[in-house]
Structures are given as C-alpha cells and as structure tokens.
Amino acid sequence: MRPAAPLTTSSGTPSAAPPRPAGRPRLPRPQGKLSTAVLSALSAPSAPTPHSPLSTLRTPGNDALLTTTEAEAQHADPYGADLQLALYVLYELHYQGFDGVDDDREWDPALLAVRSALEKVFLRALRADVPSSVGAAEALDGLLVEPVADDGTSVSHHLRREGRLWQLREYAALRSPYHLKEADPHAWVIPRLRGRAKAGMVAVEFDEFGAGRAEDIHAQLFADLMADLGLETAYGHYLDLAPAEALATVNLMSLFGLHRSLRGALVGHFATVEVTSSPAARRLADAMRRTGAGPAAERFYDEHVEADAVHEQVVRREVVEGLLTDEPGLEPDVAFGIGATVHLEDRLAAHLLDAWRHDRTALRAPLAVTGRRWSEPPRCRTHENPDHRDSHLPGIQTPQISHP
C-alpha cells in the first residue's frame, strides 16, 4: 500500500483531476415490463418523497408500479435484462442519480418496496445457484488456484492472447458502470464493521480513492483508460449497451453493500475482487500493451497489478480474519459472497467469450465507430502514426449485433 499523500501537488497547488464530463446520466431505455414500470415512475413529474404526508404515499402511479412489480417479479428471469436493469436504476439513486430525477426519490417508499421485491428474486436465485458447503477459508483458497493454462473460460487470458481492440473497447464499456464508481459500493460496509476489519477495509479503500490525489482515484484512472480507447467517459454513458450479465455483477455489490444483514457477503465480494485482481490485471495490462491501446489504458491495469497484490494480503489478514474473529457466525455469509461473485463473473465471462468467438458484439448493440483508428484494418506496427498502432492484429472486424 502506498503511503498517505499530501492533498497538494509538488507545486503546492491543490491536486486536480483532468476534467471529466459533468452532469448526471440520462435514464436508460427500458428492457421489459419491470424496467418500464420503474422508469415510468422515475419519469413522473412529481411523486411522493420521504417528506410527503403519509396520506399521499398511495398514488395511482405508485399503485400501478407496485401492482406491476408484484405480478411480474415472480415470473421474471432473475438474471435477465429487465429485472437487472430495473434493479440497477433503483440502486443508482443511491449513487449519482439521473438527470431530471429528484434526489429525494432515493428514499421514495414505493421505490424502496419495488427494490426489495426485485432483490428477493435476485437473492433467491443466487442462494439456489451458489454451493453453500464450503467455508470462507476454503472458498478464498479456491480463488488462488490459477488455471495452469488458458482453459478457454477466462476473459483476461483471451484478451491477453488474442483480444482485438474492438473487444477491449467493449470490455471497457461494459465494465464502466462499475469502474466509473469503483470502490463506492464497498464503502457502504465501513460503518457496519469494527476494529481490524474496519481499519483494513478503510486502508484498501483509501488507495482505491486515490490516496489523497483526485487524479489517482481508480474511477478516474478508468475514465482515462476509456479515453485512450476512444470511448465516452461520462458516468453512465454505456448503460443502454451493458448486457444483463454485466449489470448483475454491479447489482450484486449494491445488494450486499446496502444491506447490513449482508455485510459478511460484501466482505466476501471485496475479498474475491482483491484476491483475483492482480493476476488478471497483469494479463489485461499485457493486452493493452499488445494492442497499443495507450498509456492510460496500460496504467489502469499496471496500477492494479501492484496495488492489489498488497490489498490481497490486507483483505485476507485484516478484513476477513478480523471480521470472522469479531463475528464468527458470518463465515457462511463470507463464503456466500465469494461464491456469488464467482458465479456471476463466470456467467459474464461465458457471455463475452461466446459472443467474441463468433465475432459478435457482447454489448446490446455495437459501439459507435468514431474514428479511423477504431475502424481501419491493421497496418505496420512500426509506424509512428497512432492510426497504425493496431498493426499486429490480424484484423479489426466490426462486431455483429447479438441483441437486436
């Protein structure tokens, strides 16, 4: 872990991150009845808030929202685009919110009731799909077993070995709903921990939030990576393109983070991220170098190779061991958090690799091609012109639409 940094630059002026587009994201397009109901409720010009008199909480709009949720949630695919998008939008009210949506909707009782109904469906599926027989230590040790060779199921192995630039761009776009708020969902757990677990958690989060330097906040480093890849860096810009499998991985963090009863699972999620990050980041940094993606794209993953090797030790020895010493009864929850994270990451990896092996986009629609660099076939790598930096690739193909 790096030492604490001063809050000023070497010139003595306050540190300042490179400018990022300001403003809140627009509400996304709905993907089915549940997300339509939620988005319609959020688009309504006025709605009850926590400050409204109790007698006004029941409105025709809220009644319709609750009726739709009750009817649809039980039959919805717990991992499908409709439920995951509806849940994502409701969670986002606790982060940056949306353009045109009142901040107070975060605590709108009707929306919280809908969120709870969707969470139950998601959580029930996760509990059914994640094996519960292993302990936390065993689950953590399982994460350390790296495949001896690429077994065909690892996205980072694929991208390092043969990933094309358009696949790296898709990967960055679909990960952006998390990485542009990296570490925020884990921060919810801090007031719910004590002693060693809290101290260790804050130490790691301090690094994730830039160790006192705004330009080093990992979310900012990811925005810089996106800029190198010719992507929009505005928060929430790619929400409409994110597949359900990607939204589910972000929703899992919010689900665990926003419920004190799931603090053990949140710690399990955090441990999984930190334990598996360093070797995967090394492969992704190699992929960025091989494709000439750019210095900021390399830096994001290089930073995680080093930082997460240290974070892993802190998380294992202080956060997980500290929590389980303090609250030994949470061991099954920590193991569940690890298992659920692996389960959803495996689903996402299967989706990505299946699409890319068939030269299809893994997004809901292909990314816009905004310049020659992203659309031209490769040329000689020795050329200085940045348009030629993809030269060693066998060819950049425009991916096909997999989700019309």
Ligand SMILES: [Fe+2]
């Ligand atoms: Fe990070």
Ligand SMILES: [Fe+2]
């Ligand atoms: Fe980390």
